Amino acid sequence: MNSTEHRIEYERKELPAGLFKIGLVFFIIGLIVAVVGYFVDPTRSAFNNLIILMFLISVGLGSLFLVALEYIGGAVWSTPFRRITEFFAAVLFILPFFIIPVYFNIHDMFHWTHVEEVLKDKILSGKSAYLNEGFFTIRIVLFFAIWIFFYLILTRNSKKQDTTLDQSLTKKNIKISAIFMPFFGITLTLASIDWIMSLEPHWFSTIFGIYYFSGTILTALAVTTFMVVYLNEKGLLVKGLKRDHYYSLGALLFAFINFWAYIAFSQFLLIYYANLPEETYWFIARTEGSWVFVTILLGVVHFLVPYIGLLSQPSKMNPKRLKFMAVWILCAHLLDMYWLIMPTFSKDGAAFGWMELGYPLLAFGTIILVFYYFAKNKDLIPVGDPKLKRGIDFRL
Numbered sequence: 001m002n003s004t005e006h007r008i009e010y011e012r013k014e015l016p017a018g019l020f021k022i023g024l025v026f027f028i029i030g031l032i033v034a035v036v037g038y039f040v041d042p043t044r045s046a047f048n049n050l051i052i053l054m055f056l057i058s059v060g061l062g063s064l065f066l067v068a069l070e071y072i073g074g075a076v077w078s079t080p081f082r083r084i085t086e087f088f089a090a091v092l093f094i095l096p097f098f099i100i101p102v103y104f105n106i107h108d109m110f111h112w113t114h115v116e117e118v119l120k121d122k123i124l125s126g127k128s129a130y131l132n133e134g135f136f137t138i139r140i141v142l143f144f145a146i147w148i149f150f151y152l153i154l155t156r157n158s159k160k161q162d163t164t165l166d167q168s169l170t171k172k173n174i175k176i177s178a179i180f181m182p183f184f185g186i187t188l189t190l191a192s193i194d195w196i197m198s199l200e201p202h203w204f205s206t207i208f209g210i211y212y213f214s215g216t217i218l219t220a221l222a223v224t225t226f227m228v229v230y231l232n233e234k235g236l237l238v239k240g241l242k243r244d245h246y247y248s249l250g251a252l253l254f255a256f257i258n259f260w261a262y263i264a265f266s267q268f269l270l271i272y273y274a275n276l277p278e279e280t281y282w283f284i285a286r287t288e289g290s291w292v293f294v295t296i297l298l299g300v301v302h303f304l305v306p307y308i309g310l311l312s313q314p315s316k317m318n319p320k321r322l323k324f325m326a327v328w329i330l331c332a333h334l335l336d337m338y339w340l341i342m343p344t345f346s347k348d349g350a351a352f353g354w355m356e357l358g359y360p361l362l363a364f365g366t367i368i369l370v371f372y373y374f375a376k377n378k379d380l381i382p383v384g385d386p387k388l389k390r391g392i393d394f395r396l
Contacts, residue, residue, distance in 0.1 A: 008389060009239040012379055015372060016234060023368025030362020037355045038101065046105035047345040048355050051337045052363040053098040054195060054212075055219070057188075058333060059367055060091030062220025064151055065184055068177035071154075071170070077248050079391030080238055081228050083382050086155050088223050090374045091367060092147050099140060102195075106133070109344070112201045123202055123278075131198055139194060143187045150180045161384040170386060188213060199344040203282040207267045214260040219333045221256060223367065225249045226326035229319045231380060238381050240392040243317040247396060250316025253325065257310065261303040286339065290349040298339050302332040334360050 037045035063085045070078050107113050111124075112131040118124040124131070153176055157169040189209030197208050205211075228249065231237050271279045286295050309325045310316055342351060382388060 008383070008392065010237075010379075010381055010383065012377075013236050015236070015376055019368060020372045023365050023372060025365070026361045027365030027369055030358050030360070030365050033355060033358025034101075034362055037358070041355070042105060043108040044345060044351065045355060046102055046109055047342055048359040049098060049101045050109070050195060051334070051341050052359050053095065053102060054192075054337050054341070055334055055363050056091055056095060056098060056366065057191065058212075058216040058219040059223055060089055060095065061147055061184070061188060062216040063089040063224065064092065064147065064154070064180075065217065066220050066224065067154055067158075068150075068180050068184070071174045071177040072181070074174075076387050076390045077245060077394040079385055079387045080241060080245070080381050081224060081249075082158070082385070083378075083380055084227050084231070084375075085220070085224050086158060087371050087374045087378075088220070088227070088367070089151055089155070091370050092144070092151055094366060094370060095147075096144055099144075103137075103140070106136075110198060110201070112198060127201060131201060136194060139190060143191055146183050146187055150176065150183065154180070158382055158385075162379060162382065163384065165384045165386075167386045185209075185213075188216065196340050199341060200282055202278060204279070205267055205271070205282075207263060207270070211260075211263050211267055214256060214263050215333050215336055218253065218256040218260055218329060221249065221252050222326040222329040222333075225253060226323050226330075227371065229323050229326075233319060236380055238388075238392055242395065244394060244396045246319065246322060247313070247317045248394075250310055250322055250325075253306070253322075253329065254310040254316065257303060257306045257329070261307075264303075285343050285347065291343060294335075294339055294350050298332075298335055301328075301335055306332065330364075331360075334363070 034045065034049065037048065066078075066085050067082060067089060069075070070082055102109070112118060112127070113133055118128055129135075154173055157173050157176075160166070161169045189212075192209050192212035196212070197204065228237070229246065232241055268283065271283060285291065306325055306329055309321065309328070315321050338356070345351065385391075
């Protein structure tokens with residue numbers, strides 16, 4: 001689509017067919033692994049399912065957060081990329097399909113679902129008003145309803161603006177985004193508590209929600225960065241994008257890499273310093289046996305490598321470096337989810353096999369296919385946004 005009024009050089013083109021093929025291959029292989037896994041070892045498969053569920057929430061909900069953040073902050077440089085982020089936010093629609101297998105294995109995964117055990121445990125009895133199956137189910141439905149509701153409103157106004165050029169739609173989305181933010185913070189925190197922290201119901205961390213938030217935003221930035229660079233190299237985005245735009249994406253990735261490390265270390269340091277048995281046992285479990293190697297690996301993969309890889313200014317503007325680091329960060333977040341969740345299943349040592357390899361393929365395949373479905377035959381930029389021209393002309 002061409003918009004001569006705004007002097008924007010953009011033409012809608014077909015997405016690369018290879019993108020769909022890669023996504024389909026990943027999805028089919030991952031789906032086969034998932035189906036076979038539930039026949040071979042349903043509990044282990046359910047834990048792997050939970051890992052990619054939390055990963056996909058990071059992609060979908062994190063992307064919706066970035067969309068809302070742009071509206072609230074009045075950001076200009078990111079406007080040419082907002083439609084890409086909107087397409088990734090559509091991952092929210094497929095989340096219910098990944099929670100269903102987890103829900104049907106809830107008794108094998110969550111200790112607090114066994115009423116007889118709760119009655120014998122003073123701590124669990126005290127938490128039973130919150131940790132019970134009925135309220136847990138209500139929260140699941142409520143989370144998905146809130147997320148999809150805000151997604152539909154924000155994206156509807158954004159797409160409507162493409163044809164109407166109505167600037168008042170931007171003001172409406174600013175107000176909607178402001179309302180969404182507290183819902184985002186509360187639901188994301190509660191989801192991380194419900195689906196990760198409650199796997200070990202005796203343990204608690206007041207910083208856990210922020211920890212998951214940091215990884216979520218980093219993941220959403222990574223998928224956006226990769227796709228922006230990839231599509232721009234294919235000539236599918238608007239003309240005029242410069243290395244200044246890449247630098248902004250790279251700088252944000254670098255910032256949240258450091259933020260994740262800061263929160264991760266803060267959580268560890270507070271628990272280490274307090275030295276309370278009800279808190280320290282969670283970290284002790286991750287520093288015994290083969291889990292200690294996973295813990296060390298997480299620090300290297302999730303912080304040290306991307307920190308060095310994006311430290312210099314040129315690296316934040318290098319397309320190949322950005323694509324590589326984006327994929328690396330996505331894999332690092334998967335490793336983080338594995339480190340958080342899998343020790344509950346495999347306490348004696350790190351469990352790693354064909355299931356742990358297959359489920360990430362299912363996750364990546366799902367993300368690619370969802371993006372392809374929602375982006376196919378659509379404008380890849382918000383052509384009616386009044387900030388678009390300024391966003392293209394953005395320079396540092």
